[in-house]
Amino acid sequence: MKLKLFVHRLSQPSRAVLIFCKLNKIEFEEVQIDLSKGEHLSPEFKEINPMHKVPAMEVDGGFKLFESHAILRFLACASPGVADHWYPADLFKRAEINSVLDWHHANLRHGSAGLVFHSKLAPLFGLPSDVQAAAECEKVLSASLAKIESFWLKEEGQFLLGNSKPSIADLSLVCETMQLEALDEKVRQRLLDPHEKVRKWVDDTRNAMQPYFGEIHGVLFQLKDKLKEMESDE
Amino acid sequence: MKLKLFVHRLSQPSRAVLIFCKLNKIEFEEVQIDLSKGEHLSPEFKEINPMHKVPAMEVDGGFKLFESHAILRFLACASPGVADHWYPADLFKRAEINSVLDWHHANLRHGSAGLVFHSKLAPLFGLPSDVQAAAECEKVLSASLAKIESFWLKEEGQFLLGNSKPSIADLSLVCETMQLEALDEKVRQRLLDPHEKVRKWVDDTRNAMQPYFGEIHGVLFQLKDKLKEMESDE
CATH class of the missing domain: 1.20.1050.10 (Glutathione S-transferase Yfyf (Class Pi); Chain A, domain 2)
Structure with a gap:
């Protein structure tokens, strides 16, 4: 599973997803979407998340997901080795x-x-x-x-x-x-x-x-x- | 599993939970909490949901849960015979x-x-x-x-x-x-x-x-x- 995370570290839900992946040794590529520069409003990012919000994720260049709680639930269930707690x-x-x-x-x-x-x-x-x-x-x-x-x-x-x-x-x-x-x-x-x-x-x-x-x-x-x-x- | 649902039919999330149970033949007792009479603010209901909101549920007089989406997810997973869709x-x-x-x-x-x-x-x-x-x-x-x-x-x-x-x-x-x-x-x-x-x-x-x-x-x-x-x- 090749995971891309579209995030801005000033966004608190972005930080939660990043910390979760790092703690659980889930490999990912971090793509910075700078909210202060309006990068979330670009046509390219609209293809990732039409709601123009971070965080969002993409798996293997296909499946896309947004809403941090949905992402956290998915990663906790789909990644091998995430502790049950x-x-x-x-x-x-x-x-x-x-x-x-x-x-x-x-x-x-x-x-x-x-x-x-x-x-x-x-x-x-x-x-x-x-x-x-x-x-x-x-x-x-x-x-x-x-x-x-x-x-x-x-x-x-x-x-x-x-x-x-x-x-x-x-x-x-x-x-x-x-x-x-x-x-x-x-x-x-x-x-x-x-x-x-x-x-x-x-x-x-x-x-x-x-x-x-x-x-x-x-x-x-x-x-x-x-x-x-x-x-x-x- | 003996299920009690605390609801008010004028509350849209209450209606969603009620319809889900009826469609899926999940047996329950419906306890009306009349919001217009302030029944959600009573000390008795605080024991069920300290946030004073409907819907809320109770299983076998013990386990309690509130937030309609959490209730719907739980009932979809915990009730036998709920179709996968x-x-x-x-x-x-x-x-x-x-x-x-x-x-x-x-x-x-x-x-x-x-x-x-x-x-x-x-x-x-x-x-x-x-x-x-x-x-x-x-x-x-x-x-x-x-x-x-x-x-x-x-x-x-x-x-x-x-x-x-x-x-x-x-x-x-x-x-x-x-x-x-x-x-x-x-x-x-x-x-x-x-x-x-x-x-x-x-x-x-x-x-x-x-x-x-x-x-x-x-x-x-x-x-x-x-x-x-x-x-x-x-």
């Missing part, structure tokens, strides 16, 4: 992980991606910041973090659903939470400080996925420095 | 269905549920209509219907992805599209008239799933009549 074969355990992954879209993802976009990234794309949209997304994000703290993280295990090893749900949700690094430090602290279990879970997941977690997140910290610099120049 | 065992075909299901959340679902809520249901729950939010959701909905027309529906088959038989993705997305019956007729026509393939796909899916599709959607048409009556009284 990532996406268990047991139907009950798998169903719970699907429940987290489906919940994610309208909750943590909607809140976090929206807040970062409306408050930080829009100006980089030449768009105005939208204070009201940012505030609405922050409300969704805040409620989502509270649900992770009070429900998805159980007492017994380090990871979501009380598991002792990470699943593709931990990977997806932690990559999303990491995106908050792009926010002003005081906003990020206001959001995460009330949630001790969430902070520990992010650290535990990061530690369980080194060295790739750090390597793939490098570009996010570069963005963070760049945003700080731009703001101190104003 | 609903959620194929082939990893490539299954991945494509997962891609539709994941795409759905931030697109058709976000647009349709948001538009119907902000323009029609909010007043029934004692909340003000939000014209700006409704307009934003209509934009997302309109773009989503265009993508179903131009990409997800292929020439060769009646159903999504060019399939000749329906999958759980057809079921979920058609139940969402049916919710537009709650809108004013002229708004619904404005949205659906440009999309001939979408209208045919809704009809084909409905016909393939009778008599249960009609039976389970009865309450939606009652709501439609009620909304019309309320408006003609104004």
Whole structure:
């Protein structure tokens, strides 16, 4: 299976797919689609993903797939040697992980991606910041973090659903939470400080996925420095 | 397996789960959670789904699950005798269905549920209509219907992805599209008239799933009549 991944490391779902492949020794070619240069809008990339989003993948120059959760599920099942804890074969355990992954879209993802976009990234794309949209997304994000703290993280295990090893749900949700690094430090602290279990879970997941977690997140910290610099120049 | 489904037939994902079970002869007990009476907010229902949403399910008084796509995937895999076309065992075909299901959340679902809520249901729950939010959701909905027309529906088959038989993705997305019956007729026509393939796909899916599709959607048409009556009284 010859795998091509179309990604941008500033996209949190792209990072999740890259880390998954590296951790599981799945060979792939990484094709950078630079969102800031509009490469996702090109006619060539439309042939890969008509929704113009990253990540997307292609197998053996034929089969194409997009949506990071669909990609993670596929790779976990189709790649030999991926440990069961990532996406268990047991139907009950798998169903719970699907429940987290489906919940994610309208909750943590909607809140976090929206807040970062409306408050930080829009100006980089030449768009105005939208204070009201940012505030609405922050409300969704805040409620989502509270649900992770009070429900998805159980007492017994380090990871979501009380598991002792990470699943593709931990990977997806932690990559999303990491995106908050792009926010002003005081906003990020206001959001995460009330949630001790969430902070520990992010650290535990990061530690369980080194060295790739750090390597793939490098570009996010570069963005963070760049945003700080731009703001101190104003 | 003793299955309890916690549903409200005015909720489109609830309807999808109910229709799936009836079509596939999966026995269940239907527990109505009336959203208009706030029954989803009760402490009893919090024990079933701490997110306070329907549908949710319980197996043998123990295992609990929520998020309709996670429920549909689980039931398709765990129930004996469910035909393969609903959620194929082939990893490539299954991945494509997962891609539709994941795409759905931030697109058709976000647009349709948001538009119907902000323009029609909010007043029934004692909340003000939000014209700006409704307009934003209509934009997302309109773009989503265009993508179903131009990409997800292929020439060769009646159903999504060019399939000749329906999958759980057809079921979920058609139940969402049916919710537009709650809108004013002229708004619904404005949205659906440009999309001939979408209208045919809704009809084909409905016909393939009778008599249960009609039976389970009865309450939606009652709501439609009620909304019309309320408006003609104004």
